[in-house]
Amino acid sequence: MNTFVVADPNKCLGCRTCEIACVVAHSDKDIFTSESTEIEFYPRLSVVKTAKVSAPIQCRQCEDAPCANACPNKCITNKNGVVFINKSSCIGCKTCLMACPVGAIDLVPEFNNGKKVVQHGLKVTDDGKLCFKYKMVGNKCDLCNGREKGPACVEVCPTNAFNIVKSDELHESIKEKRKQSALRLTNIG
Secondary structure, X not given: OOOEEXXXXXXXXXXXXXXXXXXXXXXXXXXXXXXXXXXXOOOOOEEEEOOOOEEEEOOOOOOOOHHHHHOOOOOEEEEOOEEEEOOOOOOOOOHHHHHOOOOOOEEEEOEEOOEEOEEEEEEEEEOOEEEEEEOEEEEOOOOOOOOOOOOHXXXXXXXXXXXXXXXXXXXXXXXXXXXXXXXXXXXXX
């Protein structure tokens, strides 16, 4: 079973510190000293805020990932328990966005060497000018794969709202829930 991160909405303040940490963890530049036009601010999770709740939404690293099953280019794969999007083969068709049951995938511009990648041949009109269109690709949580301290969102959350759910812990939790359910059933009769 894949490891994933889940947040407790009762602890979330909606401060978006997790979004900033995600961008920092995936950026080649220091976003705090860069010009705003140089920053690729595309977090791989999204904090949703309403009048009643605020909570980060991010990929659950599904075992049989609907996004991967729906991708016509087969650019979404499960490698070592992490569901990845191969951005070089992603065509930006949005099928994965529609297939994701938790809404954890966004479409963002693809960057190469700090510059947005242009889609050759596809042009749009912008204020009466003909402009090239930027290549858009899927973007989602990758558990900060390769980061020594694990997911940045978990590390920086001021209220400790995030939990890393590992398969062995999940199995033990399920076993305990089943045991408690069985005990309640024996007390009913």
